[in-house]
Amino acid sequence: NAGVTQTPKFQVLKTGQSMTLQCAQDMNHEYMSWYRQDPGMGLRLIHYSVGAGITDQGEVPNGYNVSRSTTEDFPLRLLSAAPSQTSVYFCASSYSWTGGYGYTFGSGTRLTVV
Amino acid sequence: AQTVTQSQPEMSVQEAETVTLSCTYDTSESDYYLFWYKQPPSRQMILVIRQEAYKQQNATENRFSVNFQKAAKSFSLKISDSQLGDAAMYFCAYRSDDRGSTLGRLYFGRGTQLTVWP
Numbered sequence: 001n002a003g004v005t006q007t008p009k010f011q012v013l014k015t016g017q018s019m020t021l022q023c024a025q026d027m028n029h030e031y032m033s034w035y036r037q038d039p040g041m042g043l044r045l046i047h048y049s050v051g052a053g054i055t056d057q058g059e060v061p062n063g064y065n066v067s068r069s070t071t072e073d074f075p076l077r078l079l080s081a082a083p084s085q086t087s088v089y090f091c092a093s094s095y096s097w098t099g100g101y102g103y104t105f106g107s108g109t110r111l112t113v114v
Numbered sequence: 115a116q117t118v119t120q121s122q123p124e125m126s127v128q129e130a131e132t133v134t135l136s137c138t139y140d141t142s143e144s145d146y147y148l149f150w151y152k153q154p155p156s157r158q159m160i161l162v163i164r165q166e167a168y169k170q171q172n173a174t175e176n177r178f179s180v181n182f183q184k185a186a187k188s189f190s191l192k193i194s195d196s197q198l199g200d201a202a203m204y205f206c207a208y209r210s211d212d213r214g215s216t217l218g219r220l221y222f223g224r225g226t227q228l229t230v231w232p
Contacts, residue, residue: 031218033218033219033220035222040123040224041224042118042205042222042223042224042225043205043220043222044222045219045220048218048219050218058219088157090159092159092220094218096218097218098211098218099211100146100147100164100166100209100211102149102161102164103159103161103220105158105159107156107157107158108157108158108159110157
Protein backbone atom coordinates (compact mmCIF):
# COMPACT_ATOMS: atom_id res chain seq x y z
CA ASN A 1 0.00 0.00 0.00
CA ALA A 2 1.19 3.50 -0.82
CA GLY A 3 2.12 5.63 2.14
CA VAL A 4 4.84 6.61 4.55
CA THR A 5 6.94 3.84 6.05
CA GLN A 6 8.78 4.48 9.29
CA THR A 7 11.21 2.15 10.96
CA PRO A 8 11.72 1.07 13.65
CA LYS A 9 8.42 1.27 15.55
CA PHE A 10 10.11 1.05 18.94
CA GLN A 11 13.66 1.72 20.07
CA VAL A 12 15.52 1.95 23.36
CA LEU A 13 18.84 3.77 23.38
CA LYS A 14 21.43 4.47 25.99
CA THR A 15 22.51 8.04 26.61
CA GLY A 16 25.21 9.01 24.13
CA GLN A 17 24.33 6.43 21.51
CA SER A 18 23.47 7.48 17.98
CA MET A 19 20.87 6.08 15.64
CA THR A 20 18.92 6.78 12.49
CA LEU A 21 15.15 6.73 12.16
CA GLN A 22 14.19 5.75 8.65
CA CYS A 23 11.38 7.29 6.63
CA ALA A 24 10.36 6.44 3.09
CA GLN A 25 7.37 7.44 0.98
CA ASP A 26 6.29 6.10 -2.39
CA MET A 27 3.83 8.81 -3.37
CA ASN A 28 6.35 11.11 -5.07
CA HIS A 29 5.67 13.73 -2.42
CA GLU A 30 7.75 16.86 -2.62
CA TYR A 31 7.54 17.78 1.04
CA MET A 32 8.73 15.66 3.97
CA SER A 33 9.09 16.46 7.63
CA TRP A 34 9.85 15.07 11.06
CA TYR A 35 7.81 15.86 14.15
CA ARG A 36 8.13 14.81 17.73
CA GLN A 37 5.14 14.32 19.98
CA ASP A 38 5.37 14.78 23.72
CA PRO A 39 2.49 14.58 26.22
CA GLY A 40 0.62 17.87 26.45
CA MET A 41 2.80 19.48 23.78
CA GLY A 42 1.14 18.50 20.52
CA LEU A 43 3.49 17.86 17.61
CA ARG A 44 6.56 19.99 17.13
CA LEU A 45 8.55 20.29 13.92
CA ILE A 46 12.15 19.08 14.00
CA HIS A 47 13.32 19.34 10.38
CA TYR A 48 11.69 19.51 7.00
CA SER A 49 12.51 19.25 3.31
CA VAL A 50 10.83 20.81 0.29
CA GLY A 51 12.65 18.58 -2.18
CA ALA A 52 15.69 16.41 -2.75
CA GLY A 53 18.83 18.16 -1.60
CA ILE A 54 16.93 20.84 0.36
CA THR A 55 16.44 20.69 4.11
CA ASP A 56 15.83 23.21 6.84
CA GLN A 57 15.35 23.40 10.58
CA GLY A 58 12.06 23.46 12.35
CA GLU A 59 11.13 24.43 15.87
CA VAL A 60 13.24 21.92 17.83
CA PRO A 61 16.24 20.91 15.65
CA ASN A 62 18.98 20.60 18.28
CA GLY A 63 20.47 17.12 18.55
CA TYR A 64 19.05 15.97 15.22
CA ASN A 65 20.35 15.85 11.69
CA VAL A 66 18.63 15.12 8.37
CA SER A 67 19.45 14.71 4.71
CA ARG A 68 17.35 14.25 1.58
CA SER A 69 19.37 12.62 -1.17
CA THR A 70 16.30 11.21 -2.93
CA THR A 71 12.65 12.21 -3.19
CA GLU A 72 11.61 9.04 -1.39
CA ASP A 73 13.82 8.97 1.70
CA PHE A 74 14.20 11.36 4.62
CA PRO A 75 16.16 9.81 7.51
CA LEU A 76 16.45 11.47 10.92
CA ARG A 77 19.72 11.03 12.79
CA LEU A 78 20.14 11.37 16.52
CA LEU A 79 23.74 12.35 17.00
CA SER A 80 24.19 11.62 20.73
CA ALA A 81 20.97 10.52 22.39
CA ALA A 82 19.82 12.28 25.55
CA PRO A 83 16.90 11.45 27.89
CA SER A 84 15.18 14.66 26.69
CA GLN A 85 14.85 13.02 23.29
CA THR A 86 12.55 10.36 24.67
CA SER A 87 9.45 10.92 22.55
CA VAL A 88 7.29 9.61 19.76
CA TYR A 89 8.60 10.61 16.35
CA PHE A 90 6.51 10.99 13.24
CA CYS A 91 7.58 11.34 9.66
CA ALA A 92 5.04 13.07 7.44
CA SER A 93 4.90 13.91 3.76
CA SER A 94 2.80 16.12 1.53
CA TYR A 95 2.40 16.46 -2.23
CA SER A 96 3.69 20.02 -2.06
CA TRP A 97 4.73 22.55 0.52
CA THR A 98 2.10 24.93 -0.84
CA GLY A 99 -1.53 24.49 -1.84
CA GLY A 100 -2.96 23.27 1.44
CA TYR A 101 -2.34 19.59 0.86
CA GLY A 102 -2.79 17.47 3.92
CA TYR A 103 -0.01 15.41 5.37
CA THR A 104 0.33 11.64 5.22
CA PHE A 105 1.89 10.37 8.42
CA GLY A 106 3.98 7.35 9.16
CA SER A 107 2.97 5.10 12.05
CA GLY A 108 5.48 6.66 14.42
CA THR A 109 8.55 5.55 16.37
CA ARG A 110 8.47 5.39 20.13
CA LEU A 111 11.99 6.18 21.31
CA THR A 112 13.17 5.79 24.88
CA VAL A 113 16.58 7.06 25.94
CA VAL A 114 17.84 5.67 29.25
CA ALA B 115 4.79 32.44 14.44
CA GLN B 116 1.32 31.09 14.15
CA THR B 117 -0.23 29.56 17.26
CA VAL B 118 -3.05 27.07 17.54
CA THR B 119 -4.95 26.75 20.81
CA GLN B 120 -7.19 23.90 21.89
CA SER B 121 -8.64 24.98 25.21
CA GLN B 122 -10.23 21.64 26.10
CA PRO B 123 -7.61 19.04 27.10
CA GLU B 124 -10.37 16.47 27.60
CA MET B 125 -13.94 16.01 26.46
CA SER B 126 -16.45 13.23 26.81
CA VAL B 127 -19.67 12.33 25.02
CA GLN B 128 -22.31 9.66 25.19
CA GLU B 129 -22.58 7.33 22.24
CA ALA B 130 -25.00 8.68 19.58
CA GLU B 131 -24.77 12.21 20.98
CA THR B 132 -23.08 15.26 19.47
CA VAL B 133 -19.87 16.86 20.69
CA THR B 134 -17.98 19.97 19.63
CA LEU B 135 -14.24 20.41 19.99
CA SER B 136 -12.88 23.95 20.05
CA CYS B 137 -9.89 25.41 18.27
CA THR B 138 -8.65 28.96 17.87
CA TYR B 139 -5.61 30.19 15.99
CA ASP B 140 -3.61 33.33 15.67
CA THR B 141 -2.32 34.52 12.30
CA SER B 142 -1.84 37.66 10.25
CA GLU B 143 -1.98 35.76 6.96
CA SER B 144 -4.97 35.69 4.65
CA ASP B 145 -4.33 32.45 2.77
CA TYR B 146 -4.16 29.33 4.88
CA TYR B 147 -5.69 25.94 5.52
CA LEU B 148 -7.03 24.34 8.66
CA PHE B 149 -7.18 20.67 9.52
CA TRP B 150 -8.44 18.31 12.15
CA TYR B 151 -6.45 15.14 12.72
CA LYS B 152 -7.49 12.15 14.78
CA GLN B 153 -5.02 10.00 16.69
CA PRO B 154 -6.54 6.81 18.09
CA PRO B 155 -4.66 4.59 20.57
CA SER B 156 -2.91 2.96 17.60
CA ARG B 157 -0.93 6.22 17.36
CA GLN B 158 -1.67 6.65 13.65
CA MET B 159 -2.47 10.25 12.61
CA ILE B 160 -5.58 10.34 10.45
CA LEU B 161 -6.87 13.37 8.57
CA VAL B 162 -10.49 14.01 9.52
CA ILE B 163 -11.38 17.21 7.71
CA ARG B 164 -9.84 20.15 5.88
CA GLN B 165 -10.96 23.76 5.41
CA GLU B 166 -9.65 26.37 3.00
CA ALA B 167 -9.65 29.85 4.54
CA TYR B 168 -10.93 31.45 1.33
CA LYS B 169 -14.08 29.33 1.40
CA GLN B 170 -16.97 30.59 3.48
CA GLN B 171 -18.78 27.27 3.34
CA ASN B 172 -18.02 24.98 6.23
CA ALA B 173 -16.45 21.64 5.34
CA THR B 174 -18.35 18.43 6.04
CA GLU B 175 -17.24 14.80 5.96
CA ASN B 176 -20.05 12.42 6.88
CA ARG B 177 -20.61 12.81 10.65
CA PHE B 178 -17.83 15.39 10.98
CA SER B 179 -18.35 19.06 10.27
CA VAL B 180 -16.61 22.28 11.14
CA ASN B 181 -17.73 25.74 12.18
CA PHE B 182 -15.18 28.06 10.59
CA GLN B 183 -15.34 31.67 11.76
CA LYS B 184 -12.53 33.47 9.95
CA ALA B 185 -12.95 36.84 11.62
CA ALA B 186 -12.95 35.23 15.05
CA LYS B 187 -10.12 32.87 14.04
CA SER B 188 -12.11 29.92 15.28
CA PHE B 189 -12.32 26.43 13.82
CA SER B 190 -14.41 23.99 15.84
CA LEU B 191 -15.11 20.36 15.00
CA LYS B 192 -18.57 18.88 15.49
CA ILE B 193 -18.98 15.13 15.68
CA SER B 194 -22.55 13.96 15.26
CA ASP B 195 -23.94 10.57 16.25
CA SER B 196 -20.75 9.79 18.17
CA GLN B 197 -19.45 6.25 17.97
CA LEU B 198 -17.11 4.30 20.22
CA GLY B 199 -14.55 4.37 17.42
CA ASP B 200 -14.43 8.16 17.60
CA ALA B 201 -12.57 7.95 20.90
CA ALA B 202 -9.16 9.44 20.21
CA MET B 203 -6.92 12.46 20.62
CA TYR B 204 -7.96 15.19 18.18
CA PHE B 205 -5.51 17.77 16.92
CA CYS B 206 -6.32 21.04 15.24
CA ALA B 207 -3.67 22.21 12.77
CA TYR B 208 -2.89 25.27 10.67
CA ARG B 209 -0.96 25.42 7.42
CA SER B 210 0.06 28.62 5.66
CA ASP B 211 -0.15 29.11 1.91
CA ASP B 212 2.12 32.14 2.07
CA ARG B 213 5.18 31.45 -0.08
CA GLY B 214 7.24 33.77 2.06
CA SER B 215 6.23 32.00 5.22
CA THR B 216 7.01 28.73 6.83
CA LEU B 217 7.14 26.57 3.73
CA GLY B 218 4.32 24.18 4.35
CA ARG B 219 4.76 23.66 8.04
CA LEU B 220 1.78 22.38 10.01
CA TYR B 221 1.25 24.09 13.35
CA PHE B 222 -0.54 21.85 15.82
CA GLY B 223 -2.59 22.53 18.89
CA ARG B 224 -1.92 20.47 21.99
CA GLY B 225 -4.85 18.17 21.39
CA THR B 226 -8.19 17.26 22.94
CA GLN B 227 -8.67 13.75 24.30
CA LEU B 228 -12.18 12.58 23.44
CA THR B 229 -13.81 9.79 25.44
CA VAL B 230 -16.98 8.16 24.15
CA TRP B 231 -19.19 6.44 26.72
CA PRO B 232 -21.49 3.59 25.72
